[in-house]
Amino acid sequence: MIHTRNMGEVALFFILIGALLSSFSAIVREGSIMGVSSLMLGSEPSTSPSPTWGANGTLICNATDSQERVQVVSDLAGGVILVWQDTRGGSTADIYAQRIDSAGSALWGANGTVICNEANDQYYPQIATDEVGGAIITWQDNRSGNWDVSAQRMINLAPVANTPTDITTAINDTETIGWVLIDDQGSGQYRVRVTNASGDIVWVDWTTWANNVTLNVPIARVTAGTFNYILEYTDDQGMAGISDTVVVTITSPEGGWIPGFPATVLLMVAGFATILLTRRVRRILPA
DSSP states (O other), X not given: XXXXXXXHHHHHHHHHHHHHHHHHHHXXXXXXXXXBOGGGGTOOOOXXXXXXXXTTOOOOOOOSSOEEEEEEEEOSSSOEEEEEEEOTTSSSOEEEEEXXXXXSOBOSOTTOEEEEOOSSOEEXXXXXXXXXXXXXXXXXXXXXXXXXXXXXXXOOOOOEEOOOOOXXXXXXXXXXXXXXXXXXXXXXXXXXXXXXXXXXXXXXXXXXXXTTOBOOEEOOOSSOEEEEEEEEEEETTSOBOOOEEEEEEEEOOGGGOOTTOOXXXXXXXXXXXXXXXXXXXXXXXXX
């Protein structure tokens, strides 16, 4: 004989089991169990990442002798800054570094740039980001004959621009603004805004500039007036250079010429008109 009390406990047990199974089914439908992804429940894995710095990696340094104890940090722009211990100089160890951009290209020269090549050995380099695209490097240093600690900071210098003179030009002329941008580590992005009393527009939107190559920014020749052409630019790590402004004054064509109408055509018309007028005068005047 089953007591009523036992029957109640059995009913409660099955109610709890049903609730747990229902909750489990809901969790499975959502695709996770306590933070474990649905991958563990039989879904397809994501595709494998693809190498972007070549099938076998990009060369950092292949100088003579040994390069070892490599350390690395992000350059905050999709690339890295590396430092290592290097014996290319002979019997003693020095410290070298290299920056690799997001495309896998070396930016600090072939086989890196020297950080310290003082007398005796420099060992065990360490590196940390300076949070603005550069790095701080430390190492053990025996240049004095005793083991000391030295440090160096490699900074990301801002790009610079030349400063073209202001331009006065006619509507039918063809001058451009010859800005040139230079950076110690390569190219970046730039844009050009045009302002006057009527407003502010983006004339050239953000686009890539090449290192030490003239931009030749065209001038809008819609109407006469004075306009400010403002160059804004950054390097590949997003560090901005000092903007530059060229004041462009656009005048109406000399002599009231129609913009873009060739002067030779006007001269031909004037010459033809002169010939006709001369013939008419000769007919009117007595011989």
